[in-house]
Amino acid sequence: MPFLEFVLPAGALALAAPMIQRRLQLSRAKHRSLAGHSRMAKRLARLLPGYAYDEAQFFACDGAPAEVAQRRRAAFETLCAGFAQRYARSLALTAQAREGLADLQFTGKYRVPFQFSPIVSERLKVGAFVQSAEGVSLTDLDGNRFYDLTGSYGVNVFGVDFYKATMAEGAALGQALGPVLGQYHPCVASNIQRLREISGQDEVSFHMSGTEAVMQAVRLARYHTRRKHLVRFPGAYHGWWEDVQPGPGNPLPPRETYTLADMSERSLQVLRSRRDIACVLVNPLQALHPNGNPPVDSGLVDSSRKAGYDRAAYTAWLRQLREVCTERGIVLIFDEVFLGFRLAPGGAQEYFGVKADMVTYGKTLAGGYPIGVVCGRHDLMQRFRPERPADLCLARGTFNAHPYVMGGMAAFLERLRTPEMQALYEGQDERWNARAQRFNAVMEQNGLPMRAANLHSIWTIGYTEPSRYNWMLQYYLRWHGLALSWVGTGRLIFALNYSDADFEAVLERFVQAGRDMQAHGWWWAGSGQSNKDIRRSILREVLATAMGRKIGG
Numbered sequence: 001m002p003f004l005e006f007v008l009p010a011g012a013l014a015l016a017a018p019m020i021q022r023r024l025q026l027s028r029a030k031h032r033s034l035a036g037h038s039r040m041a042k043r044l045a046r047l048l049p050g051y052a053y054d055e056a057q058f059f060a061c062d063g064a065p066a067e068v069a070q071r072r073r074a075a076f077e078t079l080c081a082g083f084a085q086r087y088a089r090s091l092a093l094t095a096q097a098r099e100g101l102a103d104l105q106f107t108g109k110y111r112v113p114f115q116f117s118p119i120v121s122e123r124l125k126v127g128a129f130v131q132s133a134e135g136v137s138l139t140d141l142d143g144n145r146f147y148d149l150t151g152s153y154g155v156n157v158f159g160v161d162f163y164k165a166t167m168a169e170g171a172a173l174g175q176a177l178g179p180v181l182g183q184y185h186p187c188v189a190s191n192i193q194r195l196r197e198i199s200g201q202d203e204v205s206f207h208m209s210g211t212e213a214v215m216q217a218v219r220l221a222r223y224h225t226r227r228k229h230l231v232r233f234p235g236a237y238h239g240w241w242e243d244v245q246p247g248p249g250n251p252l253p254p255r256e257t258y259t260l261a262d263m264s265e266r267s268l269q270v271l272r273s274r275r276d277i278a279c280v281l282v283n284p285l286q287a288l289h290p291n292g293n294p295p296v297d298s299g300l301v302d303s304s305r306k307a308g309y310d311r312a313a314y315t316a317w318l319r320q321l322r323e324v325c326t327e328r329g330i331v332l333i334f335d336e337v338f339l340g341f342r343l344a345p346g347g348a349q350e351y352f353g354v355k356a357d358m359v360t361y362g363k364t365l366a367g368g369y370p371i372g373v374v375c376g377r378h379d380l381m382q383r384f385r386p387e388r389p390a391d392l393c394l395a396r397g398t399f400n401a402h403p404y405v406m407g408g409m410a411a412f413l414e415r416l417r418t419p420e421m422q423a424l425y426e427g428q429d430e431r432w433n434a435r436a437q438r439f440n441a442v443m444e445q446n447g448l449p450m451r452a453a454n455l456h457s458i459w460t461i462g463y464t465e466p467s468r469y470n471w472m473l474q475y476y477l478r479w480h481g482l483a484l485s486w487v488g489t490g491r492l493i494f495a496l497n498y499s500d501a502d503f504e505a506v507l508e509r510f511v512q513a514g515r516d517m518q519a520h521g522w523w524w525a526g527s528g529q530s531n532k533d534i535r536r537s538i539l540r541e542v543l544a545t546a547m548g549r550k551i552g553g
């Protein structure tokens, strides 16, 4: 009996050992940052108490002396008055629309760190309306022109005029059918043919958004592998669907998603050893900030935002992923919704020289119309099993293959194969790297603490000196005529029609905005605080608020 008592737990342990080991392996393959621990990030997000700076704290939360705080205050008030006057019409319509548009309320609130947000969103409002676009510029309702650095969330690869043409052509092509759905316009056949050539995949499915395309790719991977889990990497955006958003922002955390560290041997070990993984989702944009959250300015609480792109290292990582996925029968999905058609005519597969099992495209592909596309191997794209007629993988969608969208896509793909467009891709990496280098050299010469990191024409601005006020830069940039999306300086998206002269004009505006930031005291660094000190002082504020104490008191 004593022997049995001794042996049973030991035997149970022996049986459980591989499971425990796999579990440990999984834990160790998570990135140590919060981005790698989505559930914990989600719990913490729920606990984080809201608080806001009062006027005095707003201008001196870094301990700046009265003179600096006063300079900041005066500049802020001048900027508020300037915005109110210069952007009057755009702001008036924005205020009207905001009441009934939750999206505007959200973006208005999340442009800057939450402690500053009430004062900023109340007094330094940003207009959401524009009346026209041409070349590389946008014109608002008051007639102000801005260099467009928003890139229409990545749709605008070739410049707005290109898309105006493809949209008009697409509409003309689709017009004969109007809203007819379920039967196809003939251009669908040529779109399929072109997409097969471009992606090197057997089959295609059409959807209305990138989110839907990713949903369908993952669903098919699960159906065909009969496994449940998907693997994604920290911070990677794949749309707003439940299973690809395990962290804050999604009320129902998925149970079948593993978020593993990007570019990590430990993650490869997990892929090698587990049997429950259906697919690995890769958004190649993460090459710019592996394991980092999307760089939004509302997260700019200090200057620790980092970005940097190493093409060789990322290519090697994709190759390793390819190898292990092949070995283990895991479906490798490249989510090229953002980068497809920007990096190369054949997208990220061509650019990195790695073939995926399935690829999702979207954004720019329908020439300016809403789109999501999945391309994949025949055995993965099939939605039924001939031997089990009731075992289906259902995917429909009223507007899939809409005649106007398909027309826009035909116009886009037709242009893409012209020699001029093929030539346009040449040397883009070098061009944008040189521009980023020039940007950084000019900032350094001017003693300004901003630096650009880029992947091709996608940029992130980082800050070399610790500061709590980097988020103010986005307002000065707008003031100097640069249009940014709501994420601010975290993501600048250049269209490829930016000439050298256009780029120089943008550069000049950055210098002007940086000089304003400096002159108005936002980059005062007299306290000698490091980024770590800043984060510590924010943590103290959070704890004080959680304990019901007044901050700063």
Ligand SMILES: Cc1ncc(COP(=O)(O)O)c(C=O)c1O
Residues within 6 Å of the ligand: 153, 208, 209, 210, 211, 212, 214, 237, 238, 239, 240, 283, 335, 336, 337, 338, 339, 362, 363, 371, 372
């Ligand atoms: C890589 C990636 N996948 C999916 C999506 C979702 O696409 P959509 O916004 O069209 O749903 C996006 C959107 O930004 C994306 O960047």
